[in-house]
Amino acid sequence: MQAQGISRRRMLAGAGGVGTAVALGAFGVQATATAADGGPEKFPLPDKSELKVLVTGDAGTGEPEQYAVAAAARKLCEERGVDLAIGLGDNIYENGPEEDTDDEFTTKFEEPNKGIDVPWLMVLGNHDTSGIIPGSGGRPSRGDHEVAYHRHSARWYMPDRYYSVAVPERAPVAEFFGIDTTPLSSYVLQTDPEYQWDGPFARKQREWLASSLAASRARWKFVFAHHPLRNNGTHGNAGAYEGIECGDYLSGKHVKKLYEEVVCGKAEFLLGGHDHTLQILDTGADYRGTQQIVCGAAAKSKGKAAEPENKAFWEAYDTLGFMMLSIDADRVVTDAYTVAPETAAYEHAYRHTRTTRLAG
Template identity: 35%
Template sequence: MDGGTTGTGTGTGTAGDTDATTEDGDATGTTTGDGDGDTGDGDGDTTGDGDGDPGDGDGDGDGDGDGDGDGDGDGDGDPNGFVRFVALGDAGEGNMGQYNVGAAIHTVCTDHGGCDFAVYLGDNFYNDGVSSVDDEQFNTKFELPYAQLDFPFYVVMGNHDYSELSFAWDKLAYEVEYTNYSDKWTMPDKWYTVPDYPNMELFAMDTTRLMWNHETGAQQAWLDAALANSEAPWKIALTHHPYYSNGEHGNAGNYEGVPFVSQINGATVKEVVDESVCDNVDLVLSGHDHNRTWNELTCGGGERTTHFIVSGAGCKNTGFVHRDNNPVYWEDDTVPGFLLVEVELTRIHTEFYDELGNMEYEHDIVK
């Protein structure tokens, strides 16, 4: 299980939560033994200085197939493995905010020595999704804003990708097919795994289908099997809808403050996370609410403690509501931005950036 978390804030604070957003390193933990038998400092580099130095994070392509990046397939992880990626969602406007965030990602990734990929957390095309694989929105709301970026984007569907009514299921095919026409866009199916990087595996979900209880059994069976078969030290789920959020939509099971209508309140999203994600996934990255939040609340705590981050300010913001008053390490609803994530064998390091590339908060999860 996770030994703890550490966090420090360097930004200007946030709106709407006077008791939680001024915290600076208020959650600290110590690393505990994870049973992998390593004696190093756990930072994933060979110099012991924690900088993830060049040469150890290339996604080594060793073909071990178990997703942990080590060559013998025993699932204990790669002490030299290092992965860096960015996470953002709700970006599909083609507006200045999206262009600014794209430019900031390029600057921050360059300054850090490069990023391996991005995760794109849904609502990829406002307001009604795309109408064909040739839809010009693929160009104006994806390719052009991110023209400077030369790494893959692993994409999940959001509610707006299925139309404003959020259940035009045929629209999925266009976003999946576009994978064949783009050097960046990667969406092989409605849900899928990415086991190709050292010490981690991604589990991309379709929570809009869960909202409508559409193919829930099939998706949950896939997720349960994929998690059970994964030997990755770190398991990271990608969802559009958040589990915890102080934004206008709120927490799963209580979206919009509606207690009884499951297609609105996200009851099925909550059930699937409770049953299949908690205790089996280390980190859940979500969008839907247009803010950036490092939630203090977790779930699980047995084999794995599950942490929750919202990074849904890829091009715009909406204000906090705090309907559920979730305690947070840090949150912001004032400017667009993104999350930077670095994964090593025994540590996940995260940094929140605004649209100008200013780092506002950093936080670690350690095993």
């Protein structure tokens, strides 16, 4: 999401929902196997304690690179098996869908991912919620179309703008908390009071996330969103995105505050995209054990920050790719794969194993 030459954040700096648990609908109604009356039957959430989870981000261009990465991921899933997939935002470039039946859902999600027939846990990115300026994140209401698309798709899973999924439901080995960080870090000021940094949406989401993390019985907790907290790519760390530390939106300082006050020390993993890179950062000793993973190279690639600040186990820049999480009660294994766009061939690049859980 980096503009060519001067970044969009630097250019603009001078110019100045109720969360849903897996068992509940938006109003506490028991979830069903169908997306809606007359809608397609949803691919079922897994009911097992050993999971394989595909992770991709910033995928929705509809270009050959997206199709190549999806083809490589599909081949790996056929070989290794897969139970869930996670999409880390920027699902529909450049400005998000015009309506919940927009044909871009077909060309930029359904067709590329055909054959990866599991629930795809999706969150919104800045390109999903834009208006006149592509990628600005300045029209959050457009994200409602992607929430509504949940009713129309077997694989697309976004019952609300923020929600949780515990697997298996009765004694979860993992719980995934999807949140919407785009109103907190747009490239323009938010004019809709609902989505301002201190508005009703931000307050409700924060309260929901804090209480949901505290109540979770899962052995492993994963918070996933579009914007990362820590990042060695060109966007930089939250609170100083693009090197900008002023303003309530451009800097991402409210994303940083949300993560540091609500997520750090409460979830073992924080998954983000936004930067078109692959990064497995350290296990977060300075962040109370919360480990950052960045996986935003499913259709585009982008280089490394001039002065990266974060310790990393492994990083890859200027390459396409995706990741796979293998989760059981004792460990989470993160495998990173790079992809050659010309051949859609994947290559295993790195494996990281985590066995340490947070207390509580």
